[in-house]
Amino acid sequence: MPSTLGFAILASLAKDARTGYELTAVMNRPVGYFWTARHSQIHTDLQKLLADGLVRFEAEHGPGPQGKKVYHLTPEGRAALRDWVTEPPRARTERDELVLKTYASWLADPAEMAELFRAQLLLHEERIARYEGQRAGFAGVPDPGDPAFGNYAALWCGLSYERHRAEWCRWMIGRLDPSA
Template identity: 70%
Template sequence: MTSTLGFAILAVLARGDRTGYDLAAAMRRPVGYFWTAGHSQIHAELQKLRTGGLVRFTTEHGPGPQDKKLYHLTAEGLAALREWVTEPARERPERDELVLKTYASWLAEPGLVRRLFADQLAAHEERLAEYERQEASFGGPPPFGDPRFGNYATLRCGLSYERHRAEWCRWMLAQLSDSL
């Protein structure tokens, strides 16, 4: 059974052939906005996908002494990805450290909690501004079927998330101001 990381790699390869290095870069941006993986995880998963017949590679002369591997989807890999895309997403446990800290925040000095939320608000506002710049570069949503549609749709989710988190941080700061 292919892991979610495996499907993330297949989704990147569906947009074009990539070296392991190029895959890692794509997993940082834009995929890294919603799914993260380290270089070693990607290479280990590539080997599993290769063993499963979902990806193959060709070699090309590289800049160094060794040839570089250029990975591509197989027909089986594309079929598996197409099937997976429409399956219901698996339930995942929530693991939100800031929410957990909020749950226990009544134990801390209010000024320190306020500083935590002010810092979080600044980070979410910075990310929101970056996402808004990216959205403006699209000039509207690409048509469904265009690979950029997925980039735009996930960016819209990121925009919504950052707006929500910034608003929640503002609410927390207001609550903390009222208690000081």
């Protein structure tokens, strides 16, 4: 059974055939907004997917002296991805450094903590603006059978998350700096 990263690769290949370099780019954006991986991790999992018969590649001429491999999803890979999509997600350990810092914030100077949250608020507001710009590129909500639906749904989740975090930062600032 592929790793979660393996399934992320299969999902990317289900949309379009890609080279390893293109997979890395897709894994940075848009997939990187919710699942991150380094090129070396992608390459390792891609080799496992090849060995399992879930992907294949075709050698093509590259821009330089070396050829390039263009990876495609196999019917077995599509079936494995289809089965995986509807399974409940694996339990995961939550790790949120800002929440951990908040847990211990009673030890810090409230003004310094307020500054930390102001900086975090700016980051979340920047992401909201970026995500809203991406959402404006859609002509409405795509049909659930359209490959763009997954992009839109993930974007919607990201927007909701960023709005929630921004609101929490504002709440924290208000508690830490009542004059704000």
